[in-house]
Amino acid sequence: MSNYLGPHYYCPISRLCYTFQMDENELREYGHTLAYRLEAGDVIALTGELGAGKTTLTKAIAEGLGVTDTVTSPTFTLINEYYSGRLPLFHFDVYRLTDASELETLGYEEYFFGKGVTVIEWADLVSDYIPDTAIKIKIERGNSDDDRVLTEN
Ligand SMILES: Nc1ncnc2c1ncn2[C@@H]1O[C@H](COP(=O)(O)OP(=O)(O)OP(=O)(O)O)[C@@H](O)[C@H]1O
Ligand SMILES: [Mg+2]
Numbered sequence: 001m002s003n004y005l006g007p008h009y010y011c012p013i014s015r016l017c018y019t020f021q022m023d024e025n026e027l028r029e030y031g032h033t034l035a036y037r038l039e040a041g042d043v044i045a046l047t048g049e050l051g052a053g054k055t056t057l058t059k060a061i062a063e064g065l066g067v068t069d070t071v072t073s074p075t076f077t078l079i080n081e082y083y084s085g086r087l088p089l090f091h092f093d094v095y096r097l098t099d100a101s102e103l104e105t106l107g108y109e110e111y112f113f114g115k116g117v118t119v120i121e122w123a124d125l126v127s128d129y130i131p132d133t134a135i136k137i138k139i140e141r142g143n144s145d146d147d148r149v150l151t152e153n
Contacts, residue, residue: 019149021148028059030150039087044137046119047122054093054121066086078097089116091118091119092118095122100125
């Protein structure tokens, strides 16, 4: 990755933690690359403010998995499921949950520990439910409108 900024100094020293700066095309490429190495049962926990790029990254992951459906934000439906790719993709947006425990009503375990890949937008709102093994990606705004800084750990 050309825009590798080095280990993020806020990260605990014992953990793998990388920071990248990227424009939208680079972020999409990153999503494609990430998708190629995903396996059933993987959970990707996305954090970042409104408009950070969580849905944009999820769409790129879907593309990388070969999903042919149009991927839309599950802001109101909470979960969208796609089965046309290499692995099933379960796309959560938990922004509108009134309480994290609502995940239990939604049967989250069937998704998180199932036969597909789960991507969760606003994962920090349900942090108690995020498996330790999840790929955690934080998206922050960079210096210009088109820049985002991604931290993966
Ligand atoms: N480097 C970049 N990476 C991703 N998106 C970018 C970048 N630069 C600009 N953008 C724009 O930022 C917006 C990101 O919107 P997106 O819906 O993906 O955010 P979100 O984090 O899902 O927001 P929400 O919290 O509302 O769900 C898009 O309009 C996209 O075109
Ligand atoms: Mg979104």
